[in-house]
Amino acid sequence: MSLSRAGAAGAAAAGLLALVLVAQPWGELPRRARSVARFAPRELAIRRLGGSGTAFDRRYFSFLENARRRLPASAEGVALYGVPPGEPYVYLAHYVFAPKPVRLEPGAPPAGWVAAIYGAARPPGARVLQEWDEGALVAPRP
Amino acid sequence: MTDFLLELAGVGGVAAVAWLAGGFASRVCCPADRLFLAERIAWSWALGAAIIASMVPLSFLAHVPPGWPAFLALAAASAAGAWIFRVRKTDQPRPPDASVESSPKRVRLFALLGAFAALGVGLYLLRALTEPMWSNDYVAIWGLKGKTIHAAGTVPSRLFEDPSLCFSHPEYPLGLPFLYAGTAFLTGRWNDHAMALLFPLFQIATLFALFGWLRRHGATRVTAACAAAIVACFEPLYSAFTTGLAEVPLALGLLLFGTALADALEGDPGALRRTALASALITATKNEGLYFAAAGCAIAILFGGERRWKPTFAALPTALVVHGLHLAWRGKLPLRDFDFSSGSAARVAEAFASAARLPGWIGWAQILLLLTLLLLGRRAPEGRWLLALCAAGLGAYLLLPAFAIQGPDWLVKTALPRTSAALAPLAAGAIAIRFRKVVA
Numbered sequence: 001m002s003l004s005r006a007g008a009a010g011a012a013a014a015g016l017l018a019l020v021l022v023a024q025p026w027g028e029l030p031r032r033a034r035s036v037a038r039f040a041p042r043e044l045a046i047r048r049l050g051g052s053g054t055a056f057d058r059r060y061f062s063f064l065e066n067a068r069r070r071l072p073a074s075a076e077g078v079a080l081y082g083v084p085p086g087e088p089y090v091y092l093a094h095y096v097f098a099p100k101p102v103r104l105e106p107g108a109p110p111a112g113w114v115a116a117i118y119g120a121a122r123p124p125g126a127r128v129l130q131e132w133d134e135g136a137l138v139a140p141r142p
Numbered sequence: 143m144t145d146f147l148l149e150l151a152g153v154g155g156v157a158a159v160a161w162l163a164g165g166f167a168s169r170v171c172c173p174a175d176r177l178f179l180a181e182r183i184a185w186s187w188a189l190g191a192a193i194i195a196s197m198v199p200l201s202f203l204a205h206v207p208p209g210w211p212a213f214l215a216l217a218a219a220s221a222a223g224a225w226i227f228r229v230r231k232t233d234q235p236r237p238p239d240a241s242v243e244s245s246p247k248r249v250r251l252f253a254l255l256g257a258f259a260a261l262g263v264g265l266y267l268l269r270a271l272t273e274p275m276w277s278n279d280y281v282a283i284w285g286l287k288g289k290t291i292h293a294a295g296t297v298p299s300r301l302f303e304d305p306s307l308c309f310s311h312p313e314y315p316l317g318l319p320f321l322y323a324g325t326a327f328l329t330g331r332w333n334d335h336a337m338a339l340l341f342p343l344f345q346i347a348t349l350f351a352l353f354g355w356l357r358r359h360g361a362t363r364v365t366a367a368c369a370a371a372i373v374a375c376f377e378p379l380y381s382a383f384t385t386g387l388a389e390v391p392l393a394l395g396l397l398l399f400g401t402a403l404a405d406a407l408e409g410d411p412g413a414l415r416r417t418a419l420a421s422a423l424i425t426a427t428k429n430e431g432l433y434f435a436a437a438g439c440a441i442a443i444l445f446g447g448e449r450r451w452k453p454t455f456a457a458l459p460t461a462l463v464v465h466g467l468h469l470a471w472r473g474k475l476p477l478r479d480f481d482f483s484s485g486s487a488a489r490v491a492e493a494f495a496s497a498a499r500l501p502g503w504i505g506w507a508q509i510l511l512l513l514t515l516l517l518l519g520r521r522a523p524e525g526r527w528l529l530a531l532c533a534a535g536l537g538a539y540l541l542l543p544a545f546a547i548q549g550p551d552w553l554v555k556t557a558l559p560r561t562s563a564a565l566a567p568l569a570a571g572a573i574a575i576r577f578r579k580v581v582a
Contacts, residue, residue: 009518009577013368016511017258020375023504024265032272040146044274047146047335052382053276090309091282098286099294103306 056088060118063134064096067116070130070137077101079109082118082135114139149336150271152329156194157343163213164190166221169228171415177232180354181401185416187347188398188423191340191391193217194324195317195426199471202296208327229412248364255367259349262374267342270385274335280386283310285334288322292332302472313475315468317426318388334386341385348394348567349374355401355571359524360578369574378563388428393564395424396434396531399457400568403438404527406453407446414456422460429477430538430561435461437534441527479553480545493543493550497558512573519576528572535565 039047045065048054054061060083071078078097083089083104094102109115114129115138122128122136129137164186172182197216201208275285287310291297302312325340326332349370356366374380384390399420405413421438424431439454446453501509519525539561546553 005518009515012511012514012518013372016508016515017368017372017375019504019508019511020372020377021258023508024375024377029265029268032268035272036268039273043145044149044333044335048274048276051273051276053274053281087282087309088278091278091286094307094310095281095286095289099290099298101300101304101306 054092056086057084059134060084060089061092061096063116063118063132064093066132066134067137068096070132071097071100071114072129074112075100075114076112077103077110077114079106079113079115080104080118081115081123082121146335149329149333150339153325153333153336153339156325156328157190157340160190160194160213160217161187161343162190163193163217163220164188166217167193167224169221170224171229171412171419173229173232173412175232177358178354180350180357182354184347184351184354184394184398187343188394189220189419191321191344192317192423192426193220194328195320198291198320198324198327199297199316207295208324210328213324213328229415232411248362252363252367255364255371258371259367259374262371262376262380263342263346263349265375265377266345266380269380269382270338270341271335272382275338275386277383277386283314284318284388285322285386286310287316287319288326289332289334291316291319292323292326297471302475308478311478312472313477314388314429315426315431315464316471317423318391321391338385341380341390344390344394345374345380348397351394351397351401352567352571352574355397356574356578359522359575361574362578365574365577369570373567373570376563376566378559379566384560384563387560389560389564392424392427392431393567395420395427395431396535396564397567397571399424399434399438400528400531401571403442403453403457403531404524406456407442407449407527408524409449414452417453418456418460421457422464425461425464430535432461432465433538434531434535437538438527438531441530441534445526445530479547480542481547482545484547485544489544489550490541493540493554496543496551496554497540500554500559512569515573516576519573522575522578525572525575528568528575532565532568532572535568536562 035050039050042050049058049061049065067078077100078093080093080102083093090104093104103109103113115126116135117123117126117138118135122138127139129139131137165182167189168182168185172178172185174182193216194213197213198208200216201212204212206212275281286307287301290301297316301307301310321340322337325337329336352373353366353370356369357363361369378384379389379393398416402413402416402420406417417438421435424434435457439458442450442453442457444450516529539558543550543553543558
């Protein structure tokens with residue numbers, strides 16, 4: 001290989017390295033650094049609440065996390081009502097409640113399950129077990 | 143900061159112990175030569191992660207709780223087996239470039255490239271650890287399964303049978319969910335923020351594998367460091383989004399598999415064992431791992447000359463065993479996103495057109511420079527195996543969208559950027575090896 005060919009290869013490699021560096025999302029670095037500094041001392045759920053994965057509806061994650069913490073140990077699954085349509089809503093619900101099974105808007109929750117309602121609406125005659133800002137846990141009708 | 147740092151230290155401690163355990167286990171496939179040091183470091187992490195992951199199903203099968211006793215027993219068994227069946231030292235000579243490389247100019251250049259590689263690792267550390275793992279595929283697939291297995295203390299059959307979980311791709315392999323669950327069992331809790339640390343560790347291991355393999359095959363330190371620096375800073379692979387997904391571990395697995403296959407076809411000591419192990423690792427990580435194992439075998443059979451059969455007989459059985467174990471555990475499940483009767487020339491054309499629109503000017507400039515480097519390099523026998531594997535992977539990733547149920551454009555946009563990015567270390571090795579003893 002001639003020197004000029006080696007030089008061309010060196011220039012191409014340098015150009016490639018420069019391009020992968022230019023393509024880095026440098027602008028987000030300060031935001032990331034601030035986010036780590038702000039959220040690192042907080043508990044894990046707060047860190048998720050402040051993160052990208054819940055940005056589509058932070059109230060919804062707060063609802064799910066509150067429901068999870070209030071869930072009776074005996075609950076065999078969670079039936080969710082009032083959840084807006086959309087894949088992120090479905091995925092996050094399953095992830096938060098794992099390993100408990102989750103159903104969205106089932107006609108009637110299976111026996112042993114608990115119903116969680118997102119939002120202020122309450123079905124008539126529902127027995128509210130726990131209630132908080134974003135929703136409530138409701139005993140399924142027998 | 144205290145809470146997070148303590149959690150991070152916990153995962154870091156588990157990773158360090160696993161890396162050490164993998165180091166003992168790596169004797170089964172890596173010679174103890176100094177020349178192998180960097181690759182041994184990479185293999186140590188790959189095998190250490192594999193020990194953490196395999197501890198989970200083995201514990202379930204043995205009806206013992208997954209945790210430190212199970213992990214240490216498995217690590218001890220691996221170390222003992224590796225010691226008994228260790229690869230002999232080869233005493234391969236060091237690459238004959240030591241005097242050229244010690245010139246002050248080359249040393250400075252090497253240091254600069256090393257700094258860029260470190261910068262890439264640092265940037266990925268920040269991206270990975272900014273927040274708990276969050277991307278859709280983590281929450282819906284890999285994390286969901288790992289969290290379910292950890293919290294349930296078993297592999298619930300509903301992961302494969304429950305129709306409401308069909309979005310989680312029950313047909314995907316369980317290597318990464320087992321790694322998550324294993325790490326959580328060892329740290330004592332599920333922490334999807336601190337566990338993100340595993341991903342920069344996969345990146346670091348990949349860089350060691352790339353640098354070490356290139357050096358062992360005669361690339362100068364500068365060439366090897368340049369390849370490592372470019373891969374380290376390659377954001378489409380090491381992004382916040384891919385943290386938590388299988389592409390980052392697969393990139394390491396593919397590099398280990400490709401380099402092992404190349405070594406096996408060249409007759410290097412221990413290479414057949416590395417081929418067998420890497421084949422199992424990639425099959426346990428992603429569905430296409432089995433495809434890559436099969437593609438590697440096909441490449442070996444077609445172009446491998448007199449050594450064609452040995453790598454094939456090394457790679458295929460382990461991949462098939464891993465796949466067979468998955469079939470035995472979960473049954474045969476269809477590929478959810480594909481309908482293989484739907485392919486047509488028009489859909490292939492749509493997939494290619496959609497793929498061509500993806501890169502943007504920087505992406506196209508990068509591809510152009512890669513092709514330039516490929517053409518400027520000289521023919522390297524080892525590199526062609528990596529290149530062929532890379533081409534087989536890229537071809538499949540470009541063609542598969544033609545069979546996507548939701549249309550070629552959808553799969554190209556949602557998957558191609560990250561799946562093809564996992565080929566970057568393999569491509570870097572294939573191209574950089576063509577400059578050995580040239581840029582001196």
